[in-house]
Amino acid sequence: MKSLAELQAIKEKMQNKVVLREGTGDIRVVVGMATCGIAAGARPVLNTFVEEVQNQNLSKKVTVSQTGCIGICQYEPVVEIFEAGKEKVTYVKMTAEKAKKVVEQHLKNGRVISEYTIAAHKA
Numbered sequence: 001m002k003s004l005a006e007l008q009a010i011k012e013k014m015q016n017k018v019v020l021r022e023g024t025g026d027i028r029v030v031v032g033m034a035t036c037g038i039a040a041g042a043r044p045v046l047n048t049f050v051e052e053v054q055n056q057n058l059s060k061k062v063t064v065s066q067t068g069c070i071g072i073c074q075y076e077p078v079v080e081i082f083e084a085g086k087e088k089v090t091y092v093k094m095t096a097e098k099a100k101k102v103v104e105q106h107l108k109n110g111r112v113i114s115e116y117t118i119a120a121h122k123a
Contacts, residue, residue, distance in 0.1 A: 027062045027107060029053070032078040034069035040076035041095065048096040049079070052103040062107050075118060081106065090118045 031037070031046040049064045070078045075092035079102070082088050089112050091102060098116055105111045114120055 026084055028082040029062060029064045029107070030080045030082070031064070031066050032068070032070040032076060032080075033066040036069065036073040037076045037078065042077035044096045045077045045079065045094045045099050048099040049103065052100055053107065056103055056108055058103070058107055072118070075121060091116045092118045092121050 029049050031042055031049065033042050033046060046064070046066055053059055053062045053064055070080065070090075072078060072090075072092070077092075077094040079091040079094050079099070080088055081091070081102075089106070091098070091113070094102075094116070098113075102113060102116065105113055
């Protein structure tokens, strides 16, 4: 059995992740986590977004959550980014490495990575 202090530390660590996933930030990152997404590798993508948003101190402005099927299974893992007053950005065929770059360039610096978007894959 864990000590009360250890359990409290675990609770605090996990609480930060729950707040991050349920926050009210200006930017919402939504990762498709239906069966097709999970099979294509969406879980590490979701985890990377959660960790990197926290590591980059973006948790006050960015909320990371998950959803079911987005409807474009051939492009999984799919990540949609919603920002007030801007058009939704849909990133496709995501990996954990791409997720790190999206956090750094798009979420932190406001630059969409065009080659990761669905528009680049449909061309």
